[in-house]
């Protein structure tokens with residue numbers, strides 16, 4: 306169960322965030338409204354939401370998931386692989402220190418890089434995507450920190466997608482939303498696969514929060530498949546974040 310969530314309001318410069326999407330620039334006013342609705346959906350899951358103010362210096366700073374991995378035993382402060390995002394971490398450290406003691410904070414150090422979007426938590430085991438943003442050195446540092454705290458991790462090479470959780474979401478009870486390059490990967494054969502339909506790949510990024518699942522608006526087959534498993538689904542529109550390669554998980558840290 307999660308008790309806390311941290312989010313950060315999008316800044317106006319989010320319209321110039323890093324993107325490969327080719328969907329045009331986000332509408333900032335709509336992005337703000339969608340962010341407010343996202344916070345409401347999280348609150349409906351019974352968590353306390355800490356809302357950080359926007360930071361114009363960092364266009365992608367609303368995607369707080371990439372700056373930290375918050376486990377039940379310790380907090381990992383990352384070193385994002387995207388050069389324009391490295392500076393986002395400094396503002397997150399004092400916030401995370403409100404929730405974790407000094408001896409519960411670990412750091413990814415250069416040349417290691419890691420972004421939280423590449424980390425999928427399954428109980429006390431963590432899958433770490435090796436991507437354009439997260440390198441092996443970063444993953445090794447994280448695995449060492451996990452083992453120090455009695456947990457474990459393993460690496461998963463990525464080929465075509467941005468982050469691990471762009472194509473995979475663990476929604477508890479052995480249920481895994483899965484798409485594209487992960488379908489045939491034996492690492493994930495032990496899970497109950499909920500295969501994301503062709504054309505709905507963006508819907509693979511959902512979040513489980515205390516028994517409910519937040520699903521992006523516009524992915525009806527994915528929504529139905531999750532509802533068929535008995536979950537209560539909360540639909541949240543993230544159309545403006547999709548334009549800068551962001552999804553539901555990227556917008557928060559849940560712990």
Ligand code: CIR
Nearest residue numbers: 323368422468549550551555
């Ligand atoms: C980026 O490319 O870094 C941002 N525009 C999107 C980050 C998405 N984050 C995530 O999947 N965890």
